[in-house]
Amino acid sequence: MSHDDFQRHEASILTPAFFALLLLTLIGFFLVALRFIKGIGAVSNMSDGYPWGIWITYDVATGTAIACGGYAMAILVYIRNQMSYHPMIRSAVLTSLFGYGLAGFSVMVDVGRPWNAYNFFIPSKWQVNSAMFEVALCVMAYTTVLLIEFLPALLTRLEEADSKSLRRLAERLHRSTGVAPERLTTRIEWARAGAAWLRPRLDKVLIFIIVLGITLPTMHQSSLGSLLLIASTKLHPLWHTGFLPLLFLINCVYIGYSICILESVLSSYAFKRPFETKELAGLAAIIPWVTVIWLSVVFGDLLWRGQLGKILVLDFYAGFFLLEIALIGTGSFILFSAANRRSVRWLFVSAALIVIGGALYRFNVYLIGFNPGKGWRYFPSLAEFMVTIGIIAFEILCYKVLVKLLPVLPRLHGRDHAPAPPLPQSN
């Protein structure tokens, strides 16, 4: 677990993209404020028939799957012992941290009585039959684990910060708080010494935390599937099965690897760094096998339950089912070819197809395949969309700022401040 694998991205923070994202974030947060003042009905189209809208379906059920990059990479690096992928792990952990942190935030926006959430910590209120209870505790624990996993980046930065930038920081703080700069400098020095003391000690136990960070998603990602087990009379038989937990678990693994590819390609492109084609090709080789297992479970289960005929009726539900299968199938098919796996363009396209298909599966289970009965309809309102978009914008914003402040991205060996790479090309 070398910390030398990572480096800070040296670039300006206040870019035009920064302000665009900031605007979307502010709109989203304004609507969140409105929701707390006037009730959920004031901003959303949710109803008693569709009590879970896109906030749960996207931000929680799908957002955490998209945030499974850290989980998927940790399995690869620490369990399958592919240390060559280690440089990719920190950015994966950071996006996971944001994904999960904001999923937690979305839950607090979505639930009606968040002030009662302390009941999760009162054993007499625990309700172990509830998949929701399991998901809630696991997600809270996992967010903490991700924070600890990310701590080394922060500590390294604190240790390595040069005295000049510290003095500048002290002066800036002095202007805003009025505390003498000397006192601030000594305090920052303490923090630095503390970081230097803590980091090697953290390194010793970090592996146990990392493994916890593999165990917890295994538990709650499957439980996200279990959440809909109870809706046996409402969820369409194409999706309602006792294998929901297993399907959700496998689903988050292939989404996790695919999102790592997407993130790497996008950040290489955006930050003008060379593409990590070799590592990405390695990741891409894993994905189609995982999706093949998933597709086998889906179709094997449909056959076993005698529901295959539901596809042939070609109605609304069958359409969405086929779309989900087509997206995942096409993406996987592309990745079976070794030549495609070496092309940045095909890597990007196939990973995008699989992420969208995998996310559509979760939408199908939580919303599209969910029918509470006659007379109920749901399509999210504009304000509801804007809250979700605001939260996503906030996530990207924080990622963009933090990779410029902390050593997160893989170190470029001997190529620091390399000139911009050529645009994505297929080779």
Added chain:
Amino acid sequence: MARPTRRGFLVGLAAGSVSLACGGVAAAIESGGDAAERGEGELGMLYDATRCVGCKACMAACKRVNGDYGSLAYERAAFDPDGLWDAPQDLSGSTRTLIKLFKQSDREWSYVKYSCMHCRKPSCVSVCPVSAMTRDPLTGVVDYNKNTCIGCRYCQVACAFNIPRFQWESATPQIVKCDLCVHTNLAKKGVTACAEACPAGAIRFGKRSELLSEARRRLDEKPGLYINHIYGEHEVGGTNHLYLAAMQFSQLGLPQLPATPPAEFSEKIQHTIYKGFVAPVALYGTLCWLALRNLKKSPPHADRIGEDGEINHES
């Protein structure tokens, strides 16, 4: 058997001695478990749609009695700018019980009452993460506690009858559903407000077992009047709110449901995965072992300053 008779007593005695002779197996099944398990004390209501006159006195009584405790409000209608009527269109965050009229033709119509079914194996109780929904093991009343509820609305997703409602327009929203007046009328007068108010005898309050035999008696007496089915006797494992009607129940908005409770299915899977928390602990142990073994193979060198990259770094 309406009243205990001498003959009945003797038959029972004979049956008892036979089962004793059979090694007590049958006896153990018959009298096994306590009163709660057998559901002897379970309270409920029998709604007879053929008797209902649609006066909505039950709705008025429910809101009057439970308005304060349950934070219910009167609902305005578009046709009524002066606010003279309480005119809910459906169960809602302000309305726990509702009478609807289903009219197929001038000759074929029926009233129907909606309110919590008080399932014997309620999905809402099974899914509530913080035990805000509870089922009294003795009376079978499914109750809601706003002081623990986090407002996640999983109970709404889970309920096959779409009974729990949410106060969408409130900053401090609650789940709203019938609690059999357990904090109000039942506690004070021993009867639910709707059953007390009903002038037509369409709502009967009592013990589930008694209501069931009453329903069977009515079906036997007037077989031509009713659909030969007691809705709630077996649906989702049985409910304490029972229905008799002259029209198909699915036409009255009461869905056709299997006899196995959905909560049994989901809990079985959840319990298989998490039995005794063995599987998660085993998973963690195995993964730790694997990760430690891997680290020994390619040891970390985080503390060695000045080293650049890893041995097996390929980029």
